[in-house]
Amino acid sequence: MLMRRVVTALALLSVLIPALLAPQVWVWACLSFVFVMLAAWEWLRLLEPSRSQSSVFFALLILGAVLLFDLVFQDRHWLEMIVTPVCFVAALLWVVVVPRSFSGRPGQAWLQAWLAWVFLLAAWMALLELHRIDLIMLFSGLALVWIADIAAYFVGKRFGRRKLAPDISPGKTREGAMGACIVVALVGLVVLSLAAEQGVQALPRRWFELLVSLMHGSAALLIVLGLLQLLVILSIIGDLYESQLKRLAGVKDSSNLLPGHGGVFDRIDALVPTLPAIVLIDRWLHWLVEGVAR
Numbered sequence: 001m002l003m004r005r006v007v008t009a010l011a012l013l014s015v016l017i018p019a020l021l022a023p024q025v026w027v028w029a030c031l032s033f034v035f036v037m038l039a040a041w042e043w044l045r046l047l048e049p050s051r052s053q054s055s056v057f058f059a060l061l062i063l064g065a066v067l068l069f070d071l072v073f074q075d076r077h078w079l080e081m082i083v084t085p086v087c088f089v090a091a092l093l094w095v096v097v098v099p100r101s102f103s104g105r106p107g108q109a110w111l112q113a114w115l116a117w118v119f120l121l122a123a124w125m126a127l128l129e130l131h132r133i134d135l136i137m138l139f140s141g142l143a144l145v146w147i148a149d150i151a152a153y154f155v156g157k158r159f160g161r162r163k164l165a166p167d168i169s170p171g172k173t174r175e176g177a178m179g180a181c182i183v184v185a186l187v188g189l190v191v192l193s194l195a196a197e198q199g200v201q202a203l204p205r206r207w208f209e210l211l212v213s214l215m216h217g218s219a220a221l222l223i224v225l226g227l228l229q230l231l232v233i234l235s236i237i238g239d240l241y242e243s244q245l246k247r248l249a250g251v252k253d254s255s256n257l258l259p260g261h262g263g264v265f266d267r268i269d270a271l272v273p274t275l276p277a278i279v280l281i282d283r284w285l286h287w288l289v290e291g292v293a294r
Contacts, residue, residue, distance in 0.1 A: 004259045016031070019031040020131070020138070021135075029067075029128055032124060032128070035264055036124045037061060038257060044116065045254070045255065046246060046249040046254060047112050047116075047249075056117045064124070080132075083279060087276035088280060089122070091280055098115075102165060102244065119272050122272075123276060127275060129279050130279065133282070140202040141203055141275065145231070147183060147184055148180040148181075148231075148232045149180070149270055151179050152172070152176040152177055152180035153176065155183070156173040157176075161175060162174045164240075168247060172240070172243075177232075181232050185225050189204075189225075191203075191204050191205065192205055192224075203278070204228065213292075214292055231277060231278065234274050237273055
């Protein structure tokens with residue numbers, strides 16, 4: 001099992017890294033779109049079969065094809081205009097609607113299918129926008145979620161006593177969630193220091209530099225750490241939401257597309273709510289700085 005996981009991970013990296021570094025934006029857009037569509041297929045499989053699910057799938061496919069056509073010809077102006085409102089709607093649904101479903105069933109299949117459409121569209125657009133802004137920012141955003149997931153697993157395994165959501169995911173603990181928050185905060189502090197020395201725009205450093213132009217450094221640091229904690233919480237919500245869908249569907253993994261790792265949705269569940277939030281926070285901080293400058 002371990003060897004299969006390693007081989008699959010290496011195979012994915014051998015495809016993803018060249019696409020990320022490719023000078024042509026359409027390479028990353030096409031590859032990331034394929035992964036989003038695979039996740040959409042897995043997401044819909046977890047819901048009860050209905051005509052609405054098929055319509056959502058093809059609506060997402062058509063819309064994605066239109067966006068890709070625009071990207072191929074390097075006209076990204078309208079995409080940059082709509083990414084913020086789309087991410088805002090998705091973030092609002094993640095914060096308001098999804099947590100309420102944890103106390104019971106998540107809702108009818110048609111509603112969940114449309115939620116999947118909004119969530120995945122926002123996540124894909126956020127991937128493209130972060131790629132446009134800065135590759136280091138995109139890498140650091142992905143790393144933040146992965147670090148939180150790894151920390152939650154190992155801290156929970158070692159110190160976990162109290163269940164976080166026993167009816168949804170019995171393996172997750174409150175101690176694991178707290179460990180994820182603490183580890184991400186510590187890593188954030190290290191990245192802040194190293195990024196300053198190297199002059200790179202890693203996620204915590206970028207936000208700190210924006211805030212420090214408005215307030216004292218200690219206050220800016222506290223806000224940045226608070227924003228990192230917010231992202232960790234969103235990643236946990238995304239993980240729990242997929243766990244709930246799988247539990248109701250009676251399956252362990254969303255699919256077996258990735259040997260040793262389950263499905264694509266299993267790998268990106270925590271990223272789906274987090275990536276749009278990163279775009280929104282970055283936009284908000286820039287607007288705040290520009291507003292004060294005026």
